[in-house]
Amino acid sequence: MSSIVDSIQSADPAVKVLAGVGAIILATAFLEFLGQVNRQFIRSGKNLKKYGKYAVITGATDGIGKAYAMALAKKGMSIVLISRTEAKLVAVKEEIDAKNYADVDVKYIVCDYSKFDDKAKAAVKAGLDGLDIGVLINNVGVSYRYPRFFHEITDEEVINLTEMNVNSTVWMTRFVLPQMLEKKKGAIVNISSGSAMYTLPLLAQYSAAKSFIEKFTLALHAEYSSKGVSVQCQIPFYVSTKLAKMRKSFTVPTPDQFAKLGCKFIGHDDPVVSPYWVHAVMGYFMDRLPSFIVTKGIMSMHLGIRKRGLKKDAKNAKSE
Numbered sequence: 645m646s647s648i649v650d651s652i653q654s655a656d657p658a659v660k661v662l663a664g665v666g667a668i669i670l671a672t673a674f675l676e677f678l679g680q681v682n683r684q685f686i687r688s689g690k691n692l693k694k695y696g697k698y699a700v701i702t703g704a705t706d707g708i709g710k711a712y713a714m715a716l717a718k719k720g721m722s723i724v725l726i727s728r729t730e731a732k733l734v735a736v737k738e739e740i741d742a743k744n745y746a747d748v749d750v751k752y753i754v755c756d757y758s759k760f761d762d763k764a765k766a767a768v769k770a771g772l773d774g775l776d777i778g779v780l781i782n783n784v785g786v787s788y789r790y791p792r793f794f795h796e797i798t799d800e801e802v803i804n805l806t807e808m809n810v811n812s813t814v815w816m817t818r819f820v821l822p823q824m825l826e827k828k829k830g831a832i833v834n835i836s837s838g839s840a841m842y843t844l845p846l847l848a849q850y851s852a853a854k855s856f857i858e859k860f861t862l863a864l865h866a867e868y869s870s871k872g873v874s875v876q877c878q879i880p881f882y883v884s885t886k887l888a889k890m891r892k893s894f895t896v897p898t899p900d901q902f903a904k905l906g907c908k909f910i911g912h913d914d915p916v917v918s919p920y921w922v923h924a925v926m927g928y929f930m931d932r933l934p935s936f937i938v939t940k941g942i943m944s945m946h947l948g949i950r951k952r953g954l955k956k957d958a959k960n961a962k963s964e
């Protein structure tokens with residue numbers, strides 16, 4: 645060690661500057677790493693009940709949304725489930741009720757976010773009226789059935805991608821914010837996607853919609869964190885749900901795993917987080933790759949998936 649110090653002391657001034665800059669970069673990276681370890685593994689979650697009695701969850705009958713409903717009920721929060729299929733809403737309500745959690749009330753609202761017109765908005769607002777809402781999980785969303793060039797997706801898909809990923813989040817946030825501001829407490833979680841972080845050819849509109857979620861969250865976080873309302877964007881990469889059509893693996897957690905870790909972040913002052921630590925590590929390294937390499941890699945992967953999707957569609961069309 646002393647020989648390293650000696651050689652730096654006797655070195656050229658330019659070398660000394662470079663060594664200093666290198667040391668600062670290393671120290672910053674190390675502190676960043678320690679911060680991540682703390683956030684992912686050491687820091688405990690907030691007592692979410694202190695924000696209010698109810699957690700409202702959109703897209704709550706399957707995948708990440710259902711997992712969030714189950715996890716938040718386990719924490720003692722009452723739940724408002726929102727989705728489009730009533731039978732599935734009833735089934736999830738019954739599943740939570742059967743757990744007999746003390747003081748946990750479960751309500752549901754039927755809403756098709758792909759048709760979130762004035763009438764549907766009024767129905768959701770009426771369903772939430774008078775409830776002490778502490779947490780909102782803006783989870784509902786839709787992606788392409790499989791990657792395609794933008795001109796290949798239908799007008800209906802174009803409308804749904806904006807309605808379900810963007811407009812649902814914007815309007816649900818507007819519905820709950822006034823009462824959260826009045827109480828000076830509340831937590832809003834907006835589910836984005838790893839696809840918001842990169843240029844995503846063949847999933848252009850999905851990736852852009854999820855980027856909107858991230859930017860929207862960052863600005864709201866800046867507007868409201870000093871007013872007691874936490875607004876946070878959570879970024880999953882692949883999670884084993886119907887939407888992802890992927891099996892669980894080391895890099896693909898179950899929705900339950902994701903939501904359990906996600907709950908630990910709610911209300912903390914981290915505007916953008918990847919709750920599953922493997923995703924956070926993947927994001928760290930992908931961020932450091934030259935973007936043209938990432939874009940090329942994604943393009944070639946998506947072209948392969950598109951080819952298989954088109955083949956399957958052609959086969960289905962033939963058998964109809």
Ligand SMILES: NC(=O)c1ccc[n+]([C@@H]2O[C@H](COP(=O)([O-])OP(=O)(O)OC[C@H]3O[C@@H](n4cnc5c(N)ncnc54)[C@H](OP(=O)(O)O)[C@@H]3O)[C@@H](O)[C@H]2O)c1
Nearest residue numbers: 703705706707708728729756757785837882883885887888
């Ligand atoms: N899974 C992943 O790998 C992944 C990765 C990144 C980001 N995300 C994001 O995570 C969120 C949840 O995804 P997920 O994979 O958990 O989805 P999912 O398993 O497909 O579940 C979707 C949920 O949304 C509801 N839903 C679908 N269409 C609806 C509509 N028109 N109106 C109201 N509710 C509707 C479904 O209800 P019904 O059962 O009634 O259809 C279901 O409860 C999405 O925003 C997605 O973009 C997921």
